[in-house]
Amino acid sequence: MPIVSACCISHAPQIILDKPSNLEDFNKYVSVSRSIRDDISKVRPDLILFVTNDHFDNFFLNNIPSIAIGVGEQPYSVDASRWGRPEISYKCESASSLALKLLEELLNRGVDITALHSVTMGMDVLVPMYFLRPEADLPILPIYINDYVNPRPRPQRAYEWGKHLGEILKDQPERVAVIGTGGLSHWTGVPGKANYIDEKSDREIIGMLESGEGFRLAEYTIDELLEHGQHELLNWICVQGMLGGKSELARYFYTPFYDYVTGHAIVSFAIG
Ligand SMILES: [Fe+2]
Secondary structure, three states: OOEEEEEEEOOOHHHHOOOOOOHHHHHHHHHHHHHHHHHHHHOOOOEEEEEEOOOOOOOEOOEOOOEEEEOOOOOEEEOHHHHOOHHHOEEEOEOHHHHHHHHHHHHHOOOOOEEEOOOOOOHHHHHHHHHHOOOOOOOEEEEEEOOOOOOOOOHHHHHHHHHHHHHHHHOOOOOEEEEEEOOOOOOOOOOOOOOOOOHHHHHHHHHHHHOOOHHHHHHOOHHHHHHOOOOOHHHHHHHHHHHOOOOOEEEEEEEEEOOOOEEEEEEEEOOO
């Protein structure tokens, strides 16, 4: 079954802690996210495949794979008490049988992906779940790309991984909702950049997606992504590879939330 739904969403956690001063944009953001949430429900997915990045929940500087997939059978828990919101913690089943199939097929195709048999989930899943599937009633399949620690994979490589994933998923029976997480521009803890959002770069990225030219995101170099605070775009680029890189946007909203020092975006893609 081809992918039945695909979207990408920022995951900076401040947005679930406090409302920003720009309430008008916040309300628009929430409204678009609710529409995308409804769209996802309407296509009745069997599971959610997250393309995301670890934030030292599972890996650290001494050992971080370029790409990893969660294959364990135990449920995935997201403990939101770390962010002072225990009431929005989630526990979801694992889509382990499809994960093991993807692992096998990717290895057969020469993608040396790491198998994660237990996973600690972080805000990179919590925030998208909060906006897009708060019911937490679907199994989860997480794929982690190393956006965080040098040396990072090249954007073209993330796109190719996505292409393999899209091709493999077409032959599987499951109805898969894909959620890419992260972005847009931000510099966590970087001196001199802590309060900066690169709106020009963010709008260039949204513009490419608006034009149905998501494949062009893979033409950035990794140095260009890092220069513009777009390290987490690797997850979005992988999603573009899954979709073939030419999908039209179905819904989207972008705004630079300066209270959160992150360019926030939520986009969904027309499927089929
Ligand atoms: Fe992040």
